[in-house]
Amino acid sequence: MLGNRLAACAEFVKGKKACDVGTDHGYLAAELLMSGKCSFAIAADINEKPLQSARHTLHKHGLDERSETVLSDGVESIGLDDVTDIIIAGMGGELIAKILSQKSLDGINLVLQPMTKASYLRRFLAENGFELLEEKAVSEGGRLYTVMNAVYSGEKREISELEALTGKLSPSEENARRMLCALSEKLKKEASALSASGNLEQAEERRLLSEQISKLAAGENS
């Protein structure tokens, strides 16, 4: 039922009561219940229309009793007392970071799938006391996506641009390697454009990052 992107999100779910923020169609919440991975799911969305769609999905599969749909901006209106996992997928990295700032998420397993600005999100996590535990790159419909597993640890730290760009993507995995190669190429092109417009310092920074990421993708440490 789920595509590779949401299936990877489901794999990172660890507890029995998950909350899918920005649920839209409700497929992930339904699958978590049908697979037996979770015993209860909250499907939340900021808009009524997607929430209706989620209600329809959950009802169609006979999951009304084991689920709740909540109209909420992020986690603002959700009671998180016994929630074990929060999934925020299919949104931009900045919006995901904003939602993570709404209330304390201490002790909750977080599954984050940014469509854009993954490096912004990784930096936000590090600087705001969240630990990025694991990251998996998946391919779907000809596009690569990253899925992150994080938890609040309270330990805040600064991270380098290289770490913000690459996070926990492991070159031993094919999709992660492809993602790193694509990133390296993108930075190389940016370096050329910057160089052509006379921004030599910035061009050199991008060129160096491109080189470091290319080496990382090749399994070299430096």
Ligand SMILES: C[S@@+](CC[C@H](N)C(=O)[O-])C[C@H]1O[C@@H](n2cnc3c(N)ncnc32)[C@H](O)[C@@H]1O
């Ligand atoms: C592109 S869909 C992603 C659906 C699903 N999570 C997925 O990954 O396939 C984004 C959903 O997030 C919802 N959304 C956007 N901003 C939100 C917010 N601040 N709080 C909750 N939901 C939000 C939208 O209404 C939409 O249904």
